[in-house]
Amino acid sequence: MPSATTTRDPAPPACVLDRQGLDALVQALRARGRTVIGPTHRGGAIVLEELRSAAELPYGWGVELDGGHYRVVRREDEAAFAHSAGPQSWKNYLLPERVRQWTADRAPDGELTVRQERHPPASYAFLGVRPCDLRAIAIQDRVLLGGWHRDDAYQARRNGAFLIAVECTEPGATCFCVSMGTGPAAGPGYDIALTEVLDETGHRFLARAGTAEGAEVLAGLPQRDADAATRTAAAEAVESAAGRMGRSMPPVDLHTLMASSLEAERWDEVASRCLTCGNCTMACPTCFCTTTEDITDLTGDHAERWSRWESCYDLDFSHLPGGPVRQSGRSRYRQWLTHKLGTWWDQFGSSGCVGCGRCIVWCPVAIDITEEAHALHQEQLARRAAGEGTP
Amino acid sequence: MMGHGGLFAALPEGRREALLAIAREVKYPVGSRIFEEGGRADRFWVVNTGTVALDLHVPGRRAAVIDTVGPGELLGWSWLFPPHHWHLGAQATGEVGAWEFGADSVRALCARDPELDHALLMYVSETIGKRLRSARTRLLDLYGPAGSGQLR
């Protein structure tokens, strides 16, 4: 996958939309029968919801982030996308918390009829997909669609999703997409990419199409050709964002670091703080684990199978007849981190982390994935220095 | 396979013959008692054919079989350690053929040959270790109701 921060076409076909153009974009997508989902300010957070118009975007709102800390703050300007990741991600729409998978009926003679759930083709347009989240969608695509078996429910939602990426110009204090190679510029996978520019010349959005449908939608909007000044301002805003990341990962191969850290002492330290609440897995845009629920109606002759989000922090997650395999908090935190940064490579050919920082923000005790990776790296360096041999 | 393990394979060059020279070939018919718990442990055997059950007498019950010794394996190690009494009883569960070694003769041989002494001690220790591991593992009752370890 090409790096998001390099190898950009110096001058891709682009146009400029102003705020009215953005309004027109939302209306055009709605006219095409799409449900437009995007960020909006509600309940003290920037949440993802259906947008009826671009006016519902959080113009003028930013966020103040830290470990276990999230505050919406008023900005001095009217930027619409000057907030980084919120409590939700696009998986809430593509991989909803509960999905019915099949229904089964038992006839009086014992005959069993199983009906696969038909997933009506959803038709979403996601407005404001940050580059880190764009990668997160690609990662879930690989997990749920890229193997021998496909998740049909996910496929139906994903096929119908139109993605409008918005490059990152205002990273948060918990962001580290540069370390993960996922931002702040948009990588591949979008239908349309926007870069917000707000300067003395005005408030506008540099727009490029990534697909034929994206180009078709853009062509129907009030727009003007991209001028050099807007292109330069957009590139500089993204470039500047790359230099203002609030967090970073240690500059090592995290896959190898995780594989060689299974017996690290650091796990005990983090386990003494971790509540095993699973917030990080719920907030993470790539965490995909689910469990199954079987339910029957009162007659007992109608049954349903549902899948539901589950967290590897749940004690029952590793249940075996003799008891759970991962009984300690230490082993469950280790499972999450080593999977996210390490064994995800073995299983799905990439990292499972995109550097969005949600797990840091929404951890009630402010456990910081980057701090833990640094600590594991330092412990490994210390072990090597002490001559315990290479991992 | 007799090739792997086995007392004779564990001995240094030439000692197999020396040891066999003081051995006696014995046969035990099915069901015969080879030794009894508490009896004087003044010999040991290397089983050639058949199987020997090691048991413990429990009043009011049939003797409980703790372990079995098959072809190629060492039968008896109590001869090596004071107080030289058998801890278990031994019974032939089939027609058993074995080499029998008198403890005094073996000790005399070892006194003259430290290399043989060492190899023999290592072999007996390894055998005891194996049986200890076997007993410990079986304590877990791995195949029991809660110890299952594979697909349901």
Added chain:
Amino acid sequence: MTDPPVPYRVLDTRPETADTVTFRLAPAGRALPPFAPGQFAMLYAFGVGEAPVSVAGILPDSGLMHTVRAVGAVSRALHRLRSGDVVGVRGPFGTGWDLPLAAGDDLLVVAGGIGLAPLRPLVQAVLAAPQGYGRLNVLVGARSPDDLLYREELGGWALPYCGVTVDRAGAGWPGRVGLVTALLDQARFSPAETTAFICGPEVMIRATARELLHRGVLPQRILISLERNMHCATGHCGHCQLGPLLLCRDGPVVGYDRAEHLLTVREL
């Protein structure tokens, strides 16, 4: 999740031991693709749920045989099945025993407890084409003589070596007492040209694999079948992870060369 369960009808059931039942299934309509020895099915007990159960027999006309131990709600529901009842079946899932790898080799089939079930179709496949392999040895460990699976069938297999040992002997047991590894001295195999197939509790798998390595069997020729919590069997739910392995996809049969270092890490 992809395909929902396919209805299969119970042909017959047979109590195997006090807590284990064997039943044979035939498709009630459409049949699933063919299973290979070592693969598993998800068996659906109506309204109760699903459990992963390895295939213990591959029957003509897409029939399946399963041996199930009552350990949870689903397996207890499966124990209540009677001839004529219908269950849902999904599969086949997972890696099977890699028999082509063993071509020309001596074979060691080592089973502990209900671990004999997934090994049974492997033994049958080898017995059906013995010319492709060296000597076939079957070593079975069980809790007690009463807990031994497929008792009559074991006696009927014509093998260079077939040994059974139990943890605890009841009255009148004429056979071996002790660990299954103690039977290796009687098995007939040349370690460097041997492929081993092991299934049982993980402790038993580790002990057996270690002993085989010590005797000179190559780690990549030691195939083991591992268990973790499987929910979806399609690689989407994340439950069956063992480090880098998703066992419903990369297992349950794994080479010891890939698994050895994972089995030494506690709570992995």
